[in-house]
Amino acid sequence: MADIILFNKPFQVLSQFTDERPKNPRATLAEWIKKPGFYAAGRLDYDSEGLLLLTDHGPLQHRIASPRNKMPKTYWAQVEGDISDAAIDQLSRGVDLKDGPTRPAKARKLDAPDLWPRNPPVRHRETIPTSWIELTITEGRNRQVRRMTAAVGYPTLRLIRYRIGDWTLGTLKPGEFRIEHVHLPDAPMASPGKPHRTGSRSPKARRPQRRTLSK
Structure with missing residues (x-):
């Protein structure tokens, strides 16, 4: 069992929680995601928008991000x-x-x-x-x-x-995310969960959805 966050990354936001640039720091995931232990599975360019996956499970992170899996x-x-x-x-x-x-x-x-x-x-x-x-x-x-x-x-x-893979933005708006459970090993996908609205940038936790990772 692992948790995964589906996040609609806004334009001009880094796909990480810190910015190494000391002067004029850019927006990072830390402004929207308040979940310790989660890290991006792959990346999305600063000037691109849309779906970014984060997980607290190392093997799942590698499986999603590795080019060998051709997801x-x-x-x-x-x-x-x-x-x-x-x-x-x-x-x-x-x-x-x-x-x-x-x-x-x-x-x-x-x-x-x-x-x-x-x-x-x-x-x-x-x-x-x-x-x-x-x-x-x-x-x-x-x-x-x-x-x-x-x-x-x-x-x-x-x-x-x-x-x-099988994850989509769905109805997520920029800055919104939803949390799902992933069952390992694989089984059929479950329906997506409802989005968190992060206008206050401090979203309340909702009951995660259960999902399995397909190959």
Whole structure:
């Protein structure tokens, strides 16, 4: 049995509890997560938003974060320009990056999702349209999604991680989280729990949901 936190990380927040930069420190998880012993299982870039998993169980943390397990991660990316079918096909087949070709991915065009406003907002240019894609990858290279979309000619303007394995954001808003139980060994997934609202940044504990980790 292990506990896991599903957190909707806001824009420009570090995926850790401290900032090593001595001057002008950035926002960290400590402003929202008041649960000693929990650590992020993997990371999400400072300028990306969405699902971040934290756990108090070391083996589970390693299992989620290790690239060897190839746990799929799904992102919603707003890109500059009206992305072409050829670019979608190229993303699906794999893209050549400086550190080598990426694995094949699942890519598709996406209708603009109903999302919370970002602060500051994405820059808007009257003469240049934007479009949304959904991209599922099984790697964890540094800034991989942004590099992939740029490589096919459509720079990423906004990036939200929606899913990790069988866990999704659900109805979580930025700064909200929910806690679930994970049963080891594996068994079918349970339904997600209700979110904690962290407007006061001191959420009250609610009864965790039970869930099992799928391979």
